[in-house]
Amino acid sequence: MAKAESESARLSAVEADATTTRSRARRGKQADTGRLPERLSPQLATPVEQPPAGEWRYEVQFHGYRLLARIEKGEVRLFNRHHTDWTDRLKLHAEALTQLDLGDSWLDGELVLLDGTGHSDFPALRQAFEIGRSVDMVYFLFDAPYLNGVDLREQPVEERRAALKNALKNNASKRLRFSEAFSASQHDIFESASALSLDSVVGKRLGSPYVSGRNPDWVKLKCRLRQCFVIVGFTRPQGKRNGFGALLLAVNGPSGLVYAGRVGTGFSQSQLKQLHEQMCAQERETSPLDQPLKGAQGRGVHWVEPTQVCEVEFAEWAGDGLIRHAVFLDLPGDSQANRVVREQPMPIKAAAPKPKRRTKGDTAKVDGVVITHPDRVIDSVSGVQKAELAQYYLDIAPWILPHLKLRPVALVRAPEGIGEELFFQKHADRLEIPHITQLDPRLDPGHAPLMEIDSIHALVGAAQMGAVEFHTWTATHDRIEAPDLFVLDLDPDPSLPWSAMLEATRMTLSVLDELGLQGFLKTSGGKGMHIIVPLARSEGWDTTKAFAKAISQFLTRQMPQRITATMGPKNRVGKVFVDYLRNARGASTVAAYSVRARPGLPVSVPIARDELAGLRNAQQWDMQTALERAKGLGGDPWEGYSHRQRITARMWEQLDAQKPTD
Known part of the structure; x- marks a missing residue:
C-alpha cells in the first residue's frame, strides 16, 4: 500500500476548496466521449484520523480485492488494482457484467466474500481463490469513471454513482451489487459505523472528480489499520504447527530497516508451506535490521534477506513503535520492499484564519461576556471556534457547575488553540479572568490565590481567556484539609x-x-x-x-x-x-462535563x-x-x-x- 505523502499538502480546507472549484469549472464543459483508455489506475483513499468537515457520503470499506472492469464492444476484462488480468479466474462475474449490455465503460469496485452476517471475510476470500471457487464471490461496484462511452471522471462523485446505480437497475445476478452509501454527520460517523458493525469506512467528498491515485477527496477511517511490511525473519513453530511460528516485520526508516513487530496468525496451510520454503532459501547469518534486537525479541530468530513483502491488518501502532494484534492478509507479489514505510494517518486540518486588523466587530457576546476573536479555531479536527466553546460552557452550566462550586479549580488554557502552547494554571497570578472568584491566600501559602468558578459568568469568562479544561481538587475550600x-x-x-x-x-x-x-x-x-x-x-x-x-x-x-x-x-x-x-x-482531576484539550474536543461524561x-x-x-x-x-x-x-x-x-x- 503506497504511502500518501505527496498529497499531504492538499489536506487543508482552502486547497480542498480550490480543487473543488477547479473541478466544477472543468465540469462546465460537455463530458468527453473519446476513446476508452487501455489502462486505468484506481482512485485511492487517504487514511485520516478523524472525520473531515464538509459534505461527504460514506460507504462500507470492503476487505477484499480491488477490481476494475473494462468493457469495450461487449468484451469484459477484469483487472486488479495493479492491472493484472483476472478475467479467466472470474468468468462468472465477467458473464454477469456482459448481461448488463453496457457500452464502453470502466467500472470500479471490490471483490469480496460475505460471511453469515453480511460482512466481508477476507481469509475466506483468499482460500476460495486458492481452490479456484469464485461462485460465491460478490463484486460490489461503487464508481463508474467511464460509462456507456462517456468519460465521467470530471463529473461529481454523486452523479457518477447515480448513473452507475441506474445502469445496474436491471441486474439479475447475485454476483453483482451496487455499494450503497450512508449519510452521517461529522460527529456521528463513528457511531453510525459501530451501529452497522463496520470496522472501517470510506468517505467521498461530494462534488469531487475521479482522480487516479491517492488524494484527499476520498478518505479512509479505520478501526483497524492495514499496510505492507518487509519480512526480515521468522521463528520456529510451536505445538502441532508446521512451517514457522511468526514472521518478523520491518519498515524502511531514515537509515535502514526498522523493526515493527510480528505476525503469527491468518496464514493458510499452503501459505505456511510456501512462505517457509521461500524463507529457508533466503536465510542469512545476520539481522538485516538497522538496529539489532535485544533480549527475547531477537532470541531464536531465523533471519532472511529483506526482499519479500506481506500485507498485515493490525489494531494500532503502540508507543514502542510496534504493531499490536496483527493478522496476516496476503503476499502482494508486485510490491517493492525498498518502498515499504510506516503509513501515517493524516489529520485533516482547518485552514489557519488570515490575519486581519481587529475591529469592534471582531467580538461576540455569550451571556453578556465579551468573547474576543470569536471565530478563532480552537481545534482543527472538529473546527470548533472560540465562541462555540464558550456557548457550550454556557449551555452545560447546569450540569458542570455543581462539580465546580466550592472547589479550587485549575485550568488548561489554549489561547491560540489546542495545537499550540497549552498552559496549566492553578493560581490567579497569570491574568485576571472575568468574574472568577479568588480564594483566601492562606489556603495555599506562598502562592497567589487559588481560584473558584461558582457562576455561569465565571465559567464563560474562563472560556474567553482560553480555558478548555477545568480540573478540581478533591476537597472544598471551606474545609480544605478534609477531602470529601x-x-x-x-x-x-x-x-x-x-x-x-x-x-x-x-x-x-x-x-x-x-x-x-x-x-x-x-x-x-x-x-x-x-x-x-x-x-x-x-x-x-x-x-x-x-x-x-x-x-x-x-x-x-x-x-x-x-x-x-x-x-x-x-x-x-x-x-x-x-x-x-x-x-x-x-492535585486535581478533570471535572465532569469538562471538554478535553485533545483533537476532536472530547468531553469527560x-x-x-x-x-x-x-x-x-x-x-x-x-x-x-x-x-x-x-x-x-x-x-x-x-x-x-x-x-x-x-x-x-x-x-x-x-x-x-x-x-x-x-
Whole structure:
C-alpha cells in the first residue's frame, strides 16, 4: 500500500476548496466521449484520523480485492488494482457484467466474500481463490469513471454513482451489487459505523472528480489499520504447527530497516508451506535490521534477506513503535520492499484564519461576556471556534457547575488553540479572568490565590481567556484539609484493547463493592476511566491518599499481569495503571462535563454503572453529543452521589494495609 505523502499538502480546507472549484469549472464543459483508455489506475483513499468537515457520503470499506472492469464492444476484462488480468479466474462475474449490455465503460469496485452476517471475510476470500471457487464471490461496484462511452471522471462523485446505480437497475445476478452509501454527520460517523458493525469506512467528498491515485477527496477511517511490511525473519513453530511460528516485520526508516513487530496468525496451510520454503532459501547469518534486537525479541530468530513483502491488518501502532494484534492478509507479489514505510494517518486540518486588523466587530457576546476573536479555531479536527466553546460552557452550566462550586479549580488554557502552547494554571497570578472568584491566600501559602468558578459568568469568562479544561481538587475550600472524595484514574497502556479497560474498571468496582463503598463512573475524555468515591470528611489528605493507594496495590496483587500501581510507561506496558496520585493535596482531576484539550474536543461524561457494557471508548462524547445526552437524561447517572461514606478499620484489613499514623 503506497504511502500518501505527496498529497499531504492538499489536506487543508482552502486547497480542498480550490480543487473543488477547479473541478466544477472543468465540469462546465460537455463530458468527453473519446476513446476508452487501455489502462486505468484506481482512485485511492487517504487514511485520516478523524472525520473531515464538509459534505461527504460514506460507504462500507470492503476487505477484499480491488477490481476494475473494462468493457469495450461487449468484451469484459477484469483487472486488479495493479492491472493484472483476472478475467479467466472470474468468468462468472465477467458473464454477469456482459448481461448488463453496457457500452464502453470502466467500472470500479471490490471483490469480496460475505460471511453469515453480511460482512466481508477476507481469509475466506483468499482460500476460495486458492481452490479456484469464485461462485460465491460478490463484486460490489461503487464508481463508474467511464460509462456507456462517456468519460465521467470530471463529473461529481454523486452523479457518477447515480448513473452507475441506474445502469445496474436491471441486474439479475447475485454476483453483482451496487455499494450503497450512508449519510452521517461529522460527529456521528463513528457511531453510525459501530451501529452497522463496520470496522472501517470510506468517505467521498461530494462534488469531487475521479482522480487516479491517492488524494484527499476520498478518505479512509479505520478501526483497524492495514499496510505492507518487509519480512526480515521468522521463528520456529510451536505445538502441532508446521512451517514457522511468526514472521518478523520491518519498515524502511531514515537509515535502514526498522523493526515493527510480528505476525503469527491468518496464514493458510499452503501459505505456511510456501512462505517457509521461500524463507529457508533466503536465510542469512545476520539481522538485516538497522538496529539489532535485544533480549527475547531477537532470541531464536531465523533471519532472511529483506526482499519479500506481506500485507498485515493490525489494531494500532503502540508507543514502542510496534504493531499490536496483527493478522496476516496476503503476499502482494508486485510490491517493492525498498518502498515499504510506516503509513501515517493524516489529520485533516482547518485552514489557519488570515490575519486581519481587529475591529469592534471582531467580538461576540455569550451571556453578556465579551468573547474576543470569536471565530478563532480552537481545534482543527472538529473546527470548533472560540465562541462555540464558550456557548457550550454556557449551555452545560447546569450540569458542570455543581462539580465546580466550592472547589479550587485549575485550568488548561489554549489561547491560540489546542495545537499550540497549552498552559496549566492553578493560581490567579497569570491574568485576571472575568468574574472568577479568588480564594483566601492562606489556603495555599506562598502562592497567589487559588481560584473558584461558582457562576455561569465565571465559567464563560474562563472560556474567553482560553480555558478548555477545568480540573478540581478533591476537597472544598471551606474545609480544605478534609477531602470529601477520592479518585481512581484508570490509565491504560495505549496498546491495550478497550475490552481490557472495561475489565479493569469492573474489577475495581468489584473491589469497592467488597469494601462496601459505592463508586461513580465517568469517562476521562482521554484514554481511560475515572472512578469517584464520595467520602465523609473524617480523614485528612495523607490517609485518603494512602487508602486509594492500598486499593491500587490490592488490585495489582489480584491481577499482576493486567494492573499496576506503579507509574511510568515502562511499568505500564500491557497493563492498566490505577492512578491514586490525584488524591494528594493540590492535585486535581478533570471535572465532569469538562471538554478535553485533545483533537476532536472530547468531553469527560458521567455514566451509570449499567452503561459500562455499552461504552465504546473514553472519548465517546464530544461537545454536541455530551450536551444532547445531558438534556435528554431521564435520570441522574450518579444517583446517590450525595451520600457520604466512611473509611473503616475493616476496610483497611480487607486490603491488607495499614492506616497511616498521625
